[in-house]
Amino acid sequence: MLDLADSAAQEGYRTFRTAHDRDAAHVVEDLASTTHGLSADEADRRLRQHGPNSIPTGTRRHPVLRFLAHFNNALIYFMLMGAAAAAVLGHLIDTGVILAVVLVNAIVGFLQEGKAEDALAAIRSMIAPRASVLRDGQRVSVPQADLVPGDVVLIEAGDRVPADLRLLRARSLRIDEAILTGESVAATKHTDPVDANAALGDRRSLAFSGTFVATGQGTGIVFATGLQTEIGRISELLGGVEELTTPLLxxxxxxxxxxxxxxxxxxxxxxxxxxxxxxxxxxxxxxxxxxxxxxxxxxxxxxxxxxxxxxxxxxxAARNAVIRRLPAVETLGATSVICSDKTGTLTRNEMTVRRVVTPGQAIFVEGSGYNPGEHRLFEDTGPRSPAGHATSLSLIRTGLLCNDARLRADGAEWHVEGDPMEGALVTLAMKAAFDPENERAEWPRLDEIPFDAAHRFMATLHKMSLAEPVVLIKGAPEAVLAMCTRQEAPDGPTALDAEYWSDRIAEAAAQGERVLGFAMRHLPEGTERIDFPDVETGLTFLGIVGFIDPPRDEAIRAIAECASAGIAVRMITGDHAATAKAIARQLGLGEDPVVLTGHDLDQVSGEDFARAVRETVVFARTSPEHKLRIVQALQAEGRVVAMTGDGVNDAPSLKQADVGIAMGVKGTEAAKEASEMVLMDDNFASIVAxxxxxxxxxxxxxxxxxxxxxxxxxxxxxxxxxxxxxxxxxxxxxxxxxxxxxxxxxxxxxxxxxxxxxxxxxxxxxxxxxxxxxxxxxxxxxxxxxxxxxxxxxxxxxxxxxxxxxxxxxxxxxxxxxxxxxxxxxxxxxxxxxxxxxxxxxxxxxxxxxxxxxxxxxxxxxxxxxxxxxxxxxxxxxxxxxxxxxxxxxxxxxxxxxxxxxxxxxxxx
Missing domain, CATH: 1.20.1110.10 (Calcium-transporting ATPase, transmembrane domain)
Known part of the structure; x- marks a missing residue:
């Protein structure tokens, strides 16, 4: 099953067409890579050797055929009939002028169509997908086209797999492979080798380029790119030049x-x-x-x-709104309702920890964004044992370790690789004088349960030398509290005070903060794996952290412009109702905007549901089904709806909306595929523009x-x-x-x-x-x-x-x-x-x-x-x-x- 590439062999490694029947460690060895990925220099060398990881686009029509197509028009036929009549009568000048006009019209159309196709090709390159890879041991984001054999790629729910991968790690990983196999049910993935003759749909140890990650997380090593991938063999399935027609034309x-x-x-x-x-x-x-x-x-x-x-x-496109399907140009002019996500679209998507609450103590944090700056939580030297802050430090360390994000300094700017809230927790740890890399080295991760909307928490297993294993949990505070029986205190664990935490959560949410809960549990010596029974009961609650994501100034102005243009704005978010309402007030959506939760929507139907959607400004704690029903209810009233989204769960409502708008920065490929427009800056103001x-x-x-x-x-x-x-x-x-x-x-x-x-x-x-x-x-x-x-x-x-x-x-x-x-x-x-x-x-x-x-x-x-x-x-x-x-x-x-x-x-x- 191995296809030995001579050029690669000369470099001391092999590339393959398939790798499902080989042990993952052997694949890594044959590719002359490591589980920490390639170096940047080695990746550049391999990119020059193998070429970009891309599939050639569909063949454009021959220029002659494109030119002749401009004569296939009823109006032109009528003109040509007139030219023929003039020729029959011997009016050669008349004939020549008529033909000249027809020819000039065809030339103008031909040149413009060529420019339009070039523009659309450039637009496609603007929204080219990116991939998270390990380079020099660090997680970085690179264009999909820059992937090479031997790269170690990280994938998670909502991503499109960027190349053919041999999986090295798979946690609750299920991938929709319908474009390759026709199977409507997502395939469950694992890391064990399978039979060499296994059918494509049974190669559970592989992730194929172009398929979508439905749930879970995984890590894989690239063994095939570009035309060597499975999708490369059937590249004709990938669209060619976008058809230049619209309902108007x-x-x-x-x-x-x-x-x-x-x-x-x-x-x-x-x-x-x-x-x-x-x-x-x-x-x-x-x-x-x-x-x-x-x-x-x-x-x-x-x-x-x-x-x-x-x-x-x-x-x-010049105003950061890239049109993927030309009919959207016409539809945008008639938009009467914009249903917008909150995070990153109406707000900055630069999460900042604003408060840390532990039993009997609340700490308010200064600064904004991901730059730790000169802000420090404690005056004490070092993070180990400042008096009275032991529980807070335990919570902060939990937020740092139960975390997949990394911070990257780019001059004076700090950027997060990963989830914004996780990046804010890393910044919080640095403000508490923790060194993230040292802490992660001292407390290595043994296993994890990735975050999933179904259970609403993430859990990681760690063990420090000479200490018993400990599982750390972060997630929606309601979900984490439900798994706890005790809470941490300076003098040791005490009984959980659920009412106290309910009040603190509501207090933070009322200030527009997003809240996460944190907990931990010590496990028996020798534990190396965790599953749901290990974390669903018997946890000790550490406290909550409140995050703030301030509204964009330009979004506030854009919403005011929408009001003058007769365009209604609806905010649809998964946040707590109180948080959503506070942000809506700051955005200018009303002094006392009407808020409904997904639970509220489940209680009404028919005309009551339509009236609720008509009167509500903010929808909180919504599911994909709720978003879809909201869009359908607005359309039923004759509204033209523009809908924003970034996740795979937004795809149904994006598809249903008159204009689906995906986020270009944080949006998943599933969202972009379902949309008519992509925002290159994820900014609500660009929608209004x-x-x-x-x-x-x-x-x-x-x-x-x-x-x-x-x-x-x-x-x-x-x-x-x-x-x-x-x-x-x-x-x-x-x-x-x-x-x-x-x-x-x-x-x-x-x-x-x-x-x-x-x-x-x-x-x-x-x-x-x-x-x-x-x-x-x-x-x-x-x-x-x-x-x-x-x-x-x-x-x-x-x-x-x-x-x-x-x-x-x-x-x-x-x-x-x-x-x-x-x-x-x-x-x-x-x-x-x-x-x-x-x-x-x-x-x-x-x-x-x-x-x-x-x-x-x-x-x-x-x-x-x-x-x-x-x-x-x-x-x-x-x-x-x-x-x-x-x-x-x-x-x-x-x-x-x-x-x-x-x-x-x-x-x-």
Whole structure:
């Protein structure tokens, strides 16, 4: 079963495809490693030799296929039909211009899709999982890709296994291997070898890359990485490039299909009308219909909307909110309720011990975070026997030894490797003058019972030389007290005073502190293993420790912003009810916020449950089932729910929520896989920032639609009116295409970069089923189309009445439409307020760049001889140009007055 790698053998160690049938010690020896892990230098050397521990992503489509896919669109088909008709009639210039527009649209979409795929690939790398390993004997966190054969990895509930591991230690370890075996029940793991021919699901001594740890803890040595792992052999199961589609884009595509059918029928009717009732020759009528077709089709709209979405994704990523699934960009703008975890999201997640309570004594601790600083608990020299503090020191030592965390100094900053509360206990021990490494060496750990939500405590077995073994316990105070019969005191153990401890726990919780209880029990000499019967009774209670995790200042401001935006905030936590309520007050969720516990929720159902969820601000002591029911109850009322989570137990509610939000720093892989968005800083303020950007994206898409459709509508109306009243076309098909091309590729695209309108977070959330064509935008499309058609036709007949030739009149119409669209752009930039402001007039850099391109293009269209030949345009006089600009300015004033009086009559959302 061993696959000997020649390169590895030359280095003095072997790597394998499998290792389940070998004793763990032999695997460690063959890998030239130790149970304390590799050195950093050796790990770097092996990484260069073996390469990164990663699976190649799915194959991206060939660029040619990606380019051709942009022609697979109903609107484009309609354009190509028009080009074919023009070619049949010998209008080669018209044909060439139509094909050029289609080609430019495909190129823009192709380039943007490539950028979007690159952005999504970069985002995936931002949320690449990390692994806890032993390097140089110390626990450190490294990127999963940096793992090498011989690394010793620590795993626990909620983690994704980062590589194929031969287990060295397994405590209550069960792993969900469904992605490999199809088994729905998690596999129980152990360290004993199994038969060499055991099926994959029976290799209980291995943990496979990509599987999820359901319960317990374990340590394993890496024996296979990257493509050598089991998941590497079936890497096609791992997703490739994320599909660049959203419900919005599918809606646009459906609109294109319906629109094409409508336009085809309308064109056929108009064609027959022109021949039978207006005496058009069939070729003239066909070209008129082609002109109508190209004027109606908003061929650049899908590409611009895609760009707008991609820009929103990039803006959110810049504000620490990484979008994993593009539909979340749209949904965020409609979020009406945010259900947030407390720890690390609303608070700093820098736990600090604030009080230590033992029988008859309470010590209040100074300082914050993990830096022990100069704060000391006792003035006495050394931690061994300060007068009157023996019980406190016993409790503090218990917190240090029954603990898996390590502190790491990075210059002036201190960081915890492991659980934040355990890190705070290490800091507390250092403030009491304990040396953590010395204490752990003097009291080596023999065995342990890992913490699990089912029993709510952790127990470790220790033995100091010449002392009897002792089991140390820490956990939820209620759970620990239930296992105790006595309590420690300066003069020796006494009967447990449960009422006293209940009061002390409530007192600490009322101050917003999280509380842990501590206990111990001496065991008979020779004890080397512990199980639940050893700790469930007969313990001596040592006391409690109160931790505080202060609210983030930015979270307080973000919650106030949510209130002004009509977004409700619900805090869902596993903390004690009194603790949760105290933190909620500090966060500004109310002077007396309504709090319900999971037990309270279990007592109600149906409408009573829905009413309880509606009226409650804080949910404490909740289970995964409670979180799921809360989200479902809010959704049943039509709310759009964003839900945060970090643990494997949060996955169901994250999946159920409209926007699942996982924590990027402390979040498990299970939570990230179930979410639509990942917070790279675990900060509630980043959620609100993402909602802000989501609203901006939706506003900008509405602006693009509201600006594009009147352009096409105005052009189409001029063609239809010309046919109905039997006069020469005010614009030729190629001139209409020029207008569409020069405007959509410049001004339309500039709207995708628009910043947020003032007051975007002072509006109520939009309805999730609200379409892009809101009543106000639909009204504007109709009014602006009519206005543009009227002004264009007015200019057309004015020019003809003055004796200008048809080509000059048409040139004036084209320039008039372009100028009208330029001024209309400045109006549509603000949908919710007037554009008669300095900010509205000065525009943005993308707007002015686009405007410069349009002006240069129109000057070339009007005065460049080659453009005159292609498009049939003619030079205009200075007076004619001034008149056109004056008409554009007048239209801007008229539309702003209309916006002022009409806007409030419509309910956009």
């Amino acid at each position: 599918r809606q646009i595509n459906r609109f294109g299909q319906r629109f094409t059918r409508f336009a085809f029928v309308g064109a056929a009717v108009l064609f027959l009308f022109a021949i039978t009732l207006r005496g058009y020759q069939w070729d003239e009528a066909l070209m008129a219909v082609v002109a109508l077709a190209v004027s109606l089709v908003p061929e650049g709209l899908p590409a611009v909307i895609t760009i707008t979405l991609a820009i929103g994704v990039q803006r959110m 993402a909602v802000h950007e989501g609203r901006t994206v939706h506003d900008n898409i509405r602006k693009v639609v509201g600006w594009t459709l009147p352009t096409n509508g105005g052009e189409a109306l001029t063609v239809v009116i010309a046919i109905l009243f039997n006069f020469a076309m005010p614009m030729t098909p190629v001139q209409i295409l020029w207008v569409n091309l020069i405007l959509a590729a410049t001004l339309g695209l500039a709207l995708a970069f628009e910043p947020s309108e003032p007051g975007v977070m002072r509006r109520l959330p939009r309805r999730p089923n609200a379409g892009l064509l809101t009543p106000f935008i639909l009204w504007r499309v109709i009014v602006v189309s009519l206005l543009f058609a009227a002004i264009s036709l007015g200019v057309y007949f004015w020019a003809l009445n003055l004796g200008r030739d048809l080509e000059t009149a048409r040139t004036m119409v084209v320039n008039t439409l372009v100028v009208l669209e330029i001024f209309y752009l400045f109006s549509v930039r603000f949908l919710h307020m007037t554009s008669f402001t300095y900010t509205g007039v000065k525009g943005t850099t993308p707007v002015w760049i686009a405007l410069a391109v349009v002006v240069v293009g129109q000057l070339a269209f009007t005065y460049l001889p080659v453009m005159n030949t292609i498009f049939g345009s003619r030079p205009l006089t200075l007076g004619e140009g001034a008149l056109i600009i004056a008409l554009g300015a007048a239209s801007f004033v008229l539309l702003e007055v209309e916006k002022h009086f009409i806007r409030d009559r419509f309910q956009d959302d």
